[in-house]
Amino acid sequence: MIGLTGFGGYIPRLRLSRKSIADTNGWIQPGLKGLGKGERSICNWDEDSVTMAVEAARDCLHDRDNAEIRAIYLGSTTLPFLDRQNSGIVAAALNMDESLSTVDITSSQKAGTTALSTALDSADSSDGKEILVLASDARHTRAAAQQEMIFGDGAAAFTVGSKGVIAESLARHSFATDFVDHYRGENRSYDYNWEERWIRDEGYLKIMPQAIDKALAKAGIDAASVDTLIAPSTLKRVPEKIAQMTGINADALADALDGRVGATGCAHPLVMLSHVLESAKPGQIIVVASFGQGCDVLIFKVTNAIADRQPQTGISGYIARRQEETNYNKYMAFNDLVEQEKGMRAELDNQTAMTQLYRRRDMLLGLVGGECDVCGTRQFPRSRVCVNPNCNATNTQKPCNFSDTPAKIMTWSADHLTYCPDPPLHYGMIQFEGGGRFLANFTDADVGHVGTGQDVKMMFRVKDFDNQRGFRRYFWKAAPIRTSEESKNG
Structure with missing residues (x-):
């Protein structure tokens, strides 16, 4: 069948x-x-x-x-x-x-x-x-x-x-x-x-x-x-x-x-x-x-x-x-239906190094970090040396996928100075369940509804656009999860 x-x-x-x-x-x-x-x-x-x-x-x-x-x-x-x-x-x-x-x-x-x-x-x-x-x-x-x-x-x-x-x-x-x-x-x-x-x-x-x-x-x-x-x-x-x-x-x-x-x-x-x-x-x-x-x-x-x-x-x-x-x-x-003045802070060269995109594709596209075989410490990104100060073992990290791992916000900021198509730019340190943390951009974040300890879900999104060359770069962002009561109250 x-x-x-x-x-x-x-x-x-x-x-x-x-x-x-x-x-x-x-x-x-x-x-x-x-x-x-x-x-x-x-x-x-x-x-x-x-x-x-x-x-x-x-x-x-x-x-x-x-x-x-x-x-x-x-x-x-x-x-x-x-x-x-x-x-x-x-x-x-x-x-x-x-x-x-x-x-x-x-x-x-x-x-x-x-x-x-x-x-x-x-x-x-x-x-x-x-x-x-x-x-x-x-x-x-x-x-x-x-x-x-x-x-x-x-x-x-x-x-x-x-x-x-x-x-x-x-x-x-x-x-x-x-x-x-x-x-x-x-x-x-x-x-x-x-x-x-x-x-x-x-x-x-x-x-x-x-x-x-x-x-x-x-x-x-x-x-x-x-x-x-x-x-x-x-x-x-x-x-x-x-x-x-x-x-x-x-x-x-x-x-x-x-x-x-x-x-x-x-x-x-x-x-x-x-x-x-x-x-x-x-x-x-x-x-x-x-x-x-x-x-x-x-x-x-x-x-x-x-x-x-x-x-x-x-x-x-x-x-x-x-x-x-x-x-x-x-x-x-x-949707680029109107031409906007984006300001000087938007005047960046967002060229992507294709060599690095390929060599680190599991990390950049798959959100794959590492887990130490010796002490079990998880980290993102993966490196040769374990970040646990009580371990510091080398060449012991096996791949660890973080894309479906629950996480919480440790610290956060709402930046009105850095250019973002939908300001302010929300970002912060997130902590994964079971270990591992990194500084992530947020997406689908509502002003006034982001807080420390809030649950987030990792989502695959466009990181930025290279309009000079017609390339778009992808990465993972943290989407704050609002409770049903918060959503009802706007």
């Missing part, structure tokens, strides 16, 4: 009120006011498709051995590097064994489902290992564009294999045609969108029902027996029409998360699938369809193992971990 063996996801903490977008841009686009309900997820300034993919993978693999993974397939249309393997960065951040295959799949809104379908085709029941499938998108739009109201940022993760299958793959069908509903050409930052009625009538309503019908026929399943249909579309009433045309019950349509997250690009069908699996019951039939220069359809049957493979936080948990953002100007700044 081949199918899904685990799942997870990630939604950024920040939620931009759609009303703030409409209030700012309604003078030039009055039609935006009709879309001004709810909120959408937005990346912090130090998040992108790679960092979201890492967090989704951690959510999926929280109780798993990374040695079980033999390949990583990453689907995205917003990869930060055009000529550097982005899935390779993810593998390094997850501290994966380097004897694995990494693949980037892009250039279509069905890149996420294509990655999953390819993994299911490639899964081998003989070796017992799994393929990690990731889909992540942070789509950019022009200010005041309708898509700015509709889109959201997010990622999903799945493992595919033959052991501990939680959702058996029953059938798959793909349909490829160069139907151009939108495109983004070379050296262009934003999509060019075609007319909505044409996309609806000639695209979704002719292509998707045909593909779903063929997939159901392959699986030998009657449409009326489908428990959940995932068929996301940014066009109103299209999912309902597709359900009607295929004979699937309208009440089988999955929550599209429109009012809380938005459409997360090629990740969205898999974000919805991850969300559905959180409450799925054994025996349920799930149909996943995605549209983009054709259509992918995947059909799964939930097994009894679903209760044993739940994510650490899940899409629902990350939706609940929200911080409202009403400052549209901050969103514009984070």
